[in-house]
Amino acid sequence: MPSTSKLLRGGTVLTHDADDHVHPIKADILIQGNIISKIEKGIIPPEGAEVIDCTDKILSPGFVDTHHHLWQTLLKGRHANHLLLDYMPTGNFTSSLHSPADIFWGQLGGAMECLDVGTTTVVDFAHINYSPEHTIAATIASGIRSVFCYCPTPRIDSWNPLVMNHDLLAGWVMSSLERLAAASPFGDGRIELGFAFDGFFLPKETVISLFQKVKALGIRVITTHVVRGVVFGQDSIPELLKSYGLLDSSILFAHFSNPSPNCAKLLLESNSHASCTPSTELQMAMGYPVAFDPALRIQRNCSLGADCHSNNSASLVSEMRLLLQNARAVFNQPFVDAGNVPRKVNRTAEEAFNLGTINGARAIGMHDKIGSLAVGKYADILVFDALSSSMVCAAQHDPVAALVLHSSPADLEMVMVGGEVRKRDWMLEAVDVGKGEWAGREGMVGWREVARELVGRREELERKVSGLDFGEAERAAIREFGVEVGRIVEGVVGSS
Ligand SMILES: [Zn+2]
Known part of the structure; x- marks a missing residue:
């Protein structure tokens, strides 16, 4: 659990009402520990809090x-x-x-x-x-x-x-x-x-x-x-x-x-x-x-x-x-x-x-903890850039429409889980893969190193599957699943 507080200042916060309607409001969000402790305008940051400027940002629940x-x-x-x-x-x-x-x-x-x-x-x-x-x-x-x-x-x-x-x-x-x-x-x-x-x-x-x-x-x-x-x-x-x-x-x-x-x-x-x-x-x-x-x-x-x-x-x-x-x-x-x-x-x-x-x-029975931005819930928060080429104007007109119909992951500037920043300045944060007991390497690893590991392991997996007969495996799967073979057809009436 993070020990410091964070203040997300001046963003457009997507809040839910009791009927699940979403209301974008201009407000600050104060995070203390892993919890949202305040959503209101003009919050004075506690001493030692990290203040994050969210001007021209949309803040969404994760x-x-x-x-x-x-x-x-x-x-x-x-x-x-x-x-x-x-x-x-x-x-x-x-x-x-x-x-x-x-x-x-x-x-x-x-x-x-x-x-x-x-x-x-x-x-x-x-x-x-x-x-x-x-x-x-x-x-x-x-x-x-x-x-x-x-x-x-x-x-x-x-x-x-x-x-x-x-x-x-x-x-x-x-x-x-x-x-x-x-x-x-x-x-x-x-x-x-x-x-x-x-x-x-x-x-x-x-x-x-x-x-x-x-x-x-x-x-x-x-x-x-x-x-x-x-x-x-x-x-x-x-x-x-x-x-x-x-x-x-x-x-x-x-x-x-x-x-x-x-x-x-x-x-x-x-x-x-x-x-x-x-x-x-x-x-x-x-x-x-x-x-x-x-x-x-x-x-x-x-x-x-x-x-x-x-x-x-x-x-x-x-x-x-x-x-x-x-x-x-x-x-x-x-x-x-x-x-x-x-x-x-x-x-x-x-x-x-x-x-x-x-x-x-x-x-998953966690609606009192996650799923919307509200005081007392976990600080699982997304910060979208309302001035990106895809979001601009849509974000100012209807932030929910902007997210659903205009956004891409490239517009997602910051991601927090329980107040811990996992993506910052559009980049994933490095992760700690342990002391070598799981990953075959240890310590902090940035995303591009993770990606290189994945590329190498994908190639190794390709070598393993190269000799396999997937046609036979599919026929076996059909038998295993008890699929009625006569139901696997090229077309039905009305299809072309
Ligand atoms: Zn599935």
């Missing part, structure tokens, strides 16, 4: 990304033209080819990218459970706030032929979970242990006793992928959880794609939450993102995630924008088809902004 696989940095760029069945063997399964130090650097790169683009809190669906200590050490080093969701994951026993090990709950998995729970939270309290789980093929009694065990360990957030369809299956996980007596506000569904009306009802009744990830959902045939679906009406329980920074930018602003404009296109098309135009635009920039801020905080 973004809350509720679904992300932070380890995947070494895989960036390879999925641009992939569907889910391409991504699984070439991306997800290659966790087994990462050394512990690769895991550290991949995780560190992912967390630092998040900070660079304004994500101050992330729900990390850690479906790499080789050496979670390396993953957590990297998360601590980055300075990000995280719910680190440990995940029992099928391991790859062999690549040629591809054989997966489905002993999800082997003794070492559960002892790892218990060890982590005993040590949680990590990193001065910034990193809390959560649980990630996709093993609903296991017997009912096994799942129920597992969830009971997880809760008994004090874990508050349990997250699972829900993509109803050909690849992940047609089972309705929300209804399954309800029938097991396990559906409650601790559950965070990633995607929540193609829900039945009853699933939407269950989401609201149980006050569980969903994380939409527009980039991957739109690309990988998971269905339309659900947050702004007018038929489902589940927006208040929805939030946003970047999902795979191996596939797309970690920027939540990008996801806000993609979600908003896609939802507008879907809404507009029936009007266009009927030869009409809608009377008003569908959804607002403010609604998209809220999905990436206060709604994300609610999704």
